[in-house]
Amino acid sequence: MDNRGVLVEKIDDEFVCNFKKLEMPVIEDEEILIKVSYSSINYKDALSSIGNPGVSRNFPHVTGIDLAGEVVKSNSDKFQGGEKVVVTGYDLGMHTKGGHQKYAKVPASWALNIPEGLSESEIMSLGTAGLTAALSINELLSAGITPKSGKIVVTGATGGVGSLAISILNKLGFCVVAVSGKKEKIKFLNSIGADEVLLRDELDLEGSKPMLKSEYAGVVDTVGGKILSYFLKSLKYDGVATCCGLTSSHELPTNVFPFILRGVRLIGIDSVECTLKKKQAAWERLADEYKLNNLDTLVTRIILEEVPTKFQELLLGRLVGRYLVKVSD
Ligand SMILES: NC(=O)c1ccc[n+]([C@@H]2O[C@H](COP(=O)([O-])OP(=O)(O)OC[C@H]3O[C@@H](n4cnc5c(N)ncnc54)[C@H](OP(=O)(O)O)[C@@H]3O)[C@@H](O)[C@H]2O)c1
Incomplete structure (x- = not known):
């Protein structure tokens, strides 16, 4: 398995953000390893890419405050390999390396099964x-x-x-x-x-x-x-x-x-630290009574390699709608 993603490094007091080869995360107790299929771009990710200390203080850092994918290894009873999960908020993409990489590890307590009615690409088109x-x-x-x-x-x-x-x-x-x-x-x-x-x-x-x-x-x-x-x-x-x-x-x-x-x-409104139960209820509504049939008109699909450029455009106020990041097949 080979890991790649969007890395922010602090070099001579400057923050540089590039697509790079990364170390494979190693999971500990109560953590899961996820093969990320999709992530997205949020305002906070762009702030993290320029070293905003209100978002990220640990560098080198991998951006991405949300992700969807498949559990490939689990050290927790909560999930087994093969389950499709969504992770948003908590510390993901802030001080914990985020969803803009092929393999990400998170505490099992941050993940939810993707609700019926939403695919992995749909859930990340919505994202945080x-x-x-x-x-x-x-x-x-x-x-x-x-x-x-x-x-x-x-x-x-x-x-x-x-x-x-x-x-x-x-x-x-x-x-x-x-x-x-x-x-x-x-x-x-x-x-x-x-x-x-x-x-x-x-x-x-x-x-x-x-x-x-x-x-x-x-x-x-x-x-x-x-x-x-x-x-x-x-x-x-x-x-x-x-x-x-x-x-x-x-x-x-x-x-x-x-x-x-x-x-x-x-x-x-806080979507970051709110309880998993509240997040789950909101996802279920997004999969049902709030479900949008026009997501394609709101979403631009990009690949992981394009993320650093999109951060610059977002910070210049040039992005419109949602940006869905395809991470791996
Ligand atoms: N509390 C939470 O849990 C939570 C979760 C997600 C996001 N957020 C926050 O919510 C905000 C929006 O997030 P987002 O993901 O939608 O960001 P986004 O995609 O970057 O959109 C922000 C929008 O704000 C408008 N804007 C930009 N500069 C502005 C200015 N100087 N004055 C007024 N409006 C301006 C622009 O829309 P127009 O040009 O159309 O006005 C821009 O498209 C961010 O501050 C983000 O950190 C909070």
């Missing part, structure tokens, strides 16, 4: 982004938001989480308002399920009004900062916003009025 979109939408539904409640805003619309959230909400019958920085992608956003598109540079993000017109029933926010603040002020009475990301900013300049005058709720 799809899981996060599902967790966000689960919270809106649990809070009582229905298509009759009103429009749902999705920010970071052309990104992985945003594009999947738009398509799932559309499938569930919601009227979806996409917020994007990419004017040239309006048609694409309409094609994946957005009923309206707002361009972020046309929003009055610097306005000082403590509240704005009551317009939206819910928000799936992936960007944070002034954009999330703007839409919190635009939520209707009993509106709900979920917050999972920070591509605009980690700061949230807001005030208490939306919360105390309109009963607005802001719910945090």
Whole structure:
């Protein structure tokens, strides 16, 4: 068996990321060795590739915060050779070498069997982004938001989480308002399920009004900062916003009025450390009631060797939708 993958090395205080020959992982107690068939590209992987200490501190490091594949060796009663598994989050691709390699080892406690209804390529087309979109939408539904409640805003619309959230909400019958920085992608956003598109540079993000017109029933926010603040002020009475990301900013300049005058709720989403049980329930919904028939229009297929270049494009804001990485046959 021969291992290859995407390695980030620290050389003379610079981080370099290349496709390379790697050592074969050796499993310890309660670990499994997985032959990775697919992984994907997420924002966090690109941060890891440039040595962002908020994501990875151990170098050399293999990127890839999610993977799907087949167990080839197990030192745990939880899995046997031949089982098809999915792993997302926990420490995978952060300080533990990730899914952008042909063979990866993980604690058995991080893995789940791939649910019926999703293939290995489908589950990684969704990947961490799809899981996060599902967790966000689960919270809106649990809070009582229905298509009759009103429009749902999705920010970071052309990104992985945003594009999947738009398509799932559309499938569930919601009227979806996409917020994007990419004017040239309006048609694409309409094609994946957005009923309206707002361009972020046309929003009055610097306005000082403590509240704005009551317009939206819910928000799936992936960007944070002034954009999330703007839409919190635009939520209707009993509106709900979920917050999972920070591509605009980690700061949230807001005030208490939306919360105390309109009963607005802001719910945090974490797909990384959440329980395996919660992840499993979300995957089962993605395989069933949230299942998308248009995944091919959202996904660009690439091979492992292309990953380092894609990280550079992602950091320049040039990627659209999801990137599925074929790792091995
Ligand atoms: N909490 C969790 O468990 C979890 C899980 C997955 C991801 N995340 C986080 O969620 C965020 C989105 O992840 P992703 O995988 O969807 O990333 P992505 O594919 O890179 O998409 C991010 C999108 O954000 C928008 N954007 C980029 N720069 C921006 C800026 N300066 N201001 C406002 N919007 C900007 C862009 O969309 P438009 O041009 O269309 O606006 C971009 O496509 C990231 O911060 C990621 O770390 C969190």
